[in-house]
Amino acid sequence: LDPEYGALYSLLGWTHLMDLWVQSSESPEISFAQASKNIKKALALDDQDYVAYLTLAHLYYLRKEPDKAIATAERAIALNLNGADAYALLGHLFTITGNPEEGIKLIKKAIRLNPIPPAHYLFYIGYAYYALGRYEDAIELLKGSLQRSPNNLFAHVNLIATYSASGREEEARQQAERVLR
Numbered sequence: 001l002d003p004e005y006g007a008l009y010s011l012l013g014w015t016h017l018m019d020l021w022v023q024s025s026e027s028p029e030i031s032f033a034q035a036s037k038n039i040k041k042a043l044a045l046d047d048q049d050y051v052a053y054l055t056l057a058h059l060y061y062l063r064k065e066p067d068k069a070i071a072t073a074e075r076a077i078a079l080n081l082n083g084a085d086a087y088a089l090l091g092h093l094f095t096i097t098g099n100p101e102e103g104i105k106l107i108k109k110a111i112r113l114n115p116i117p118p119a120h121y122l123f124y125i126g127y128a129y130y131a132l133g134r135y136e137d138a139i140e141l142l143k144g145s146l147q148r149s150p151n152n153l154f155a156h157v158n159l160i161a162t163y164s165a166s167g168r169e170e171e172a173r174q175q176a177e178r179v180l181r
Contacts, residue, residue, distance in 0.1 A: 006045030010052040013038035017055050020062065035059060050080040057089055066097050084113035084121075092124040100131040119149035127158055135166035153179070 002008075016035035019025035036059055042052040053076035060069035070093050076086035091106030107125040111117045126141030142159040145152060156179045163172035 004045055006042045006049055007051070009038045009042035009045065010049050010055065013042060013055045014051060017058055032059070032062065048079055050076050050083055050086070053079060054083065054086050054089065057086070057093075061089070061093065066093055069093050070097070082113055084110040084117075087113065088117075088121045088124055091128070095124065095128040095131055100128040103128045104132075119145045119152060119155070122148065123152060123155045123158070126155070126162075130158060130162050130165070133165075135162050138162045139166070 013035045016025075016031045016038065019031040020028055020035070025031035035055065039052050039056050039059065042049050043056070046052070053072050057069045057072035057076060060066075060072055070090065073086050073090040073093060076083055077090065080086065087106045088110035091103040091110065093103075094100070094106060095103030104125060107121060107128065110121055111125075114121070122141045122145035126138045126145060129135070129138035129141060139159065139162050142155050142162060145155040146159065149155065156175065160172050160175045160179065163169070163175060
């Protein structure tokens, strides 16, 4: 009813992003383009929209532009200091760009803001512990992520890698068999 309502475009962009993440899209390219188009429109209508910046940070991450993703996630946090999802994403971005210690701090802050964290927060922090060589902590968190989201391929693959890195080859093989099934 109101084509100038920016939040609508933010939510449409987020919906197309979720199609990418959960692999429900018939065409990832089209979903990515639709998410980008809607976020561009949302920000043109309201450059203070937290969800639009959070979505845009994810899109930069998917395009393998970590510096832009980090700056955009930081902008989302500046707009919403209680935005747990932005802290979690920023923490993951720091981890994948080589600063897992800072990543853990940010993800822990996200968990304080959202004390019943979604599975991806546990995956993010588990991955950060893996990057630091803290394998037992990583295994516990990755298993927790899989309890909440049993079909999360990223968590399964990282659990395999963590078992293997910690010398638990039999558990790594068993986990790999679960993934292949």
